[in-house]
Amino acid sequence: MSIKIHNTLTRKKTEFKPIKRHRLSFYGCGPTVYHYQHLGNMRTYLMNDLVHRVFLYHGYKVKHIINITDVGHLTSDADTGEDKMEKAKQRENKSVWEVADFYTESFLDFRQRLNLLPPTKYVKATECIKAQIKLVKRLFKKGYLYKITDGLYFDTAKLNDYGKLARLDVKNLRAGARIEHNSEKRNITDFVVWKFSPTDKQRDMEWHSPWGKGFPGWHLECSVISAKALGQPFDLHSGGVDHIPVHHTNEIAQSEAACGKPLANYWIHFEHLTIGTEKIAKSSGSFLTLDDLTDRNIDPLAFRYLSLQTHYGKRTEFSWQSLAAATVAYDNLRHRIAEISSTGRVDEAYRQMFMTAIGDDFNLPQALAITWDLLKDQTVTPADKKATILDFDRVLGLNLAAPLPTADIPTKIKELAAARWQAKLNR
Numbered sequence: 092m093s094i095k096i097h098n099t100l101t102r103k104k105t106e107f108k109p110i111k112r113h114r115l116s117f118y119g120c121g122p123t124v125y126h127y128q129h130l131g132n133m134r135t136y137l138m139n140d141l142v143h144r145v146f147l148y149h150g151y152k153v154k155h156i157i158n159i160t161d162v163g164h165l166t167s168d169a170d171t172g173e174d175k176m177e178k179a180k181q182r183e184n185k186s187v188w189e190v191a192d193f194y195t196e197s198f199l200d201f202r203q204r205l206n207l208l209p210p211t212k213y214v215k216a217t218e219c220i221k222a223q224i225k226l227v228k229r230l231f232k233k234g235y236l237y238k239i240t241d242g243l244y245f246d247t248a249k250l251n252d253y254g255k256l257a258r259l260d261v262k263n264l265r266a267g268a269r270i271e272h273n274s275e276k277r278n279i280t281d282f283v284v285w286k287f288s289p290t291d292k293q294r295d296m297e298w299h300s301p302w303g304k305g306f307p308g309w310h311l312e313c314s315v316i317s318a319k320a321l322g323q324p325f326d327l328h329s330g331g332v333d334h335i336p337v338h339h340t341n342e343i344a345q346s347e348a349a350c351g352k353p354l355a356n357y358w359i360h361f362e363h364l365t366i367g368t369e370k371i372a373k374s375s376g377s378f379l380t381l382d383d384l385t386d387r388n389i390d391p392l393a394f395r396y397l398s399l400q401t402h403y404g405k406r407t408e409f410s411w412q413s414l415a416a417a418t419v420a421y422d423n424l425r426h427r428i429a430e431i432s433s434t435g436r437v438d439e440a441y442r443q444m445f446m447t448a449i450g451d452d453f454n455l456p457q458a459l460a461i462t463w464d465l466l467k468d469q470t471v472t473p474a475d476k477k478a479t480i481l482d483f484d485r486v487l488g489l490n491l492a493a494p495l496p497t498a499d500i501p502t503k504i505k506e507l508a509a510a511r512w513q514a515k516l517n518r
Contacts (some may be wrong), residue, residue, distance in 0.1 A: 092443075094450045096147055096327075097404065099335065101258055104452055107357065109326055115146045115153045116325035118317040119333060120357070122212070123160040124194035125179035127316040128201055129378035130394065130409060131364035131371035135331050137395060138361040138403045138453075140207040142329065156320045159198075161191040161218050162296045163286070164309040169271070169335045170283040175305070177294060187295035189219075197414075201381050202331045204391040206488045212320060217234040222299050223307045223315050226349055227285050227300070232450045235348045236284060239275035243285040243302055245345055248278050250396035253344055256358060257336040282341045283308040310338055314346040317354070328355035332362055361403045371409070379409070389418060392489055396421040398453045399487065415509040419502075422490065425464055426502050428477055428491050435474030437482045441465050445483055458486065 097104040108449050109115060113442050119139040121130050126137075139155075165171030165327050166474075198324065202209075207477045216223075227243065231237050236243045247253040247261070254261050261280055287305040288297045317325060330339060339358070346354040363370035365499065371378050397417035401407040448457040462483055465476055484491045500508075 092149065092446050092448055094145065095452055096357050096359060097452050099360050102258075107149070107302055108325075110324070110356070113151050115151045115155075115327060116321040117143065117146075117153060117155045117327045118313070118325060118329070119155065119157050119210070120313065120330040120338070121157040121159050121192075121199050123164045124191045125164075125175040125177055125379045126192075126194060126373050126409075128198050129371050129373060129380055129499050131199055131378075133381065133394075134364045134398050135361050136202060136207060136409065137205055137398050139329055140205075140325070141403075141453060141455060141486065141487065143208055143210075144358065145453055146490060147488050149450065153211070154321060156195075156317060157197055157210045157213050157236065158312055158316050159191075159215040160309065160312065162187075162510075163194070163307045163312065168309075170286075174296075176296065180225070180290075181297065182282075182283060186391065189489060190405055191215075200341065201391075204259055204381055204385075205395055206392060206490050209490075214316045214320065215318075216307065217296065219315050219319070220307065221310065224298070224300050225303075226311065226315055226345070229309075229349050230284065232344060235345075236276065238302065239273075240287075242283045242287050242305065242308070244276060244281045245341070245348075247280040247344060249280070250348060251342055253280065254340055256343055257340050259336065259340065264316045265336060273497060282337075282344075283311065284345060309477055309488045310341040310345060313338075313342050313414055314349070314354070318346065318350070324353040325355050327357045329359045330363070332360045335360055354466060359403075362406045364407045366409050366485070369473075370406075384414075389414065391419070393418040393421045394490060396424075401457050401458055403453060412513055419506050419509050423425050423502055423503055424462075424466075424489070425495060426481060429495050431477040433474045433477070434481070435472055435476075435478045438465070438471050438475050438479045441468075442482065443470070443480050444487075449486055458483070462487070 094107045095104050095307060096107050120477055122132060125376065143153055143155050162174070162176055164175045166175055166178060176187045180187045183190060207513060227236070231243065235245055235249055237246055259280070264279055284307070285300060285302060285305055286301050286308060288294050294306065297306050317328070328339070335343050343354050363369065381394070384394060393414060397414055398407065400417065445458055448454045448461060462480055465471060481492050
């Protein structure tokens with residue numbers, strides 16, 4: 092059965108055609124490890140996990156690569172401001188390396204708590220500096236780079252199709268509308284590939300290069316890591332929608348300029364998690380993490396269930412009310428499965444419906460609805476229901492086969508507690 096994907100590059104939903112039969116080469120942008128990953132970040136990684144699981148369910152072998160950004164991501168995506176890692180060092184009075192190690196471990200812990208499958212490999216930006224310098228040399232030799240006071244910049248005017256992913260109207264872009272103005276840059280869309288270290292202080296992370304001591308631009312690591320691990324082109328590249336206009340646009344530019352080939356054949360982007368009308372972001376100074384949920388005795392998998400209820404291409408509005416409702420539904424599902432003592436056979440008709448849903452641009456809300464329809468279907472035996480839903484859970488990732496805690500609170504009591512919480516919120 093085929094998988095259809097809404098490709099950001101073409102703005103069309105088309106049938107996925109792999110480079111190698113029954114194999115998926117998949118790159119998902121990972122975290123910048125200068126702070127805890129908030130719920131919006133984790134929803135993106137959860138969506139990546141669902142893509143990974145859907146392809147496995149369809150019989151693919153998946154090679155999934157995730158980068159760890161531990162250098163080069165400035166406070167502005169437009170190559171201005173302070174390195175986020177250096178800023179975190181000052182905030183926490185630690186070395187940059189200590190900051191990176193701490194928040195990398197936190198990220199891995201959060202992934203485990205959300206039951207995300209491990210990728211084939213994690214690669215840190217600092218593990219491939221030599222390869223990044225090699226790519227800069229290649230771009231410089233081909234005439235795509237020029238030097239100004241603070242670094243080497245990519246001349247976007249040298250590419251006829253620059254901005255194709257975001258459909259940028261480059262000619263009519265105003266300075267400050269997308270990026271901050273730098274008077275030394277030839278074009279307002281030009282971006283840094285190698286940033287020079289400041290002369291008045293020493294950074295924890297800096298390396299010697301033919302152009303002077305410095306560090307790579309944020310976009311460079313992804314071009315190097317993806318090509319080295321997956322080849323160029325590879326099948327599928329993913330990330331948040333905020334990566335479309337700058338990060339992924341510049342990644343495509345430097346990769347395709349260097350190699351003369353497409354970077355990836357399919358691009359998929361996940362919408363934001365919001366509180367009200369505002370997206371959850373670290374820059375706001377207040378954000379929620381999985382620890383905030385566990386502090387309230389909320390299972391992180393209830394957040395996973397909540398995320399399954401909205402398609403990846405739509406914004407998800409987070410509230411404690413919606414999470415309480417998801418918790419009740421998730422607990423109800425777990426108890427319904429646990430109450431069935433025997434396991435039968437997978438119902439093929441429901442399995443086909445489930446595969447059709449997840450293969451249609453990863454329609455997990457529909458797949459979840461099919462799961463509940465099966466539970467209500469009186470023509471299917473309880474044992475077959477359990478076998479089928481546990482089969483679905485290979486994609487849903489809700490850990491439904493796990494035994495319930497011996498001292499678990501009855502569903503009815505949890506429903507009363509959720510109703511009481513709702514009443515309190517409503518005053």
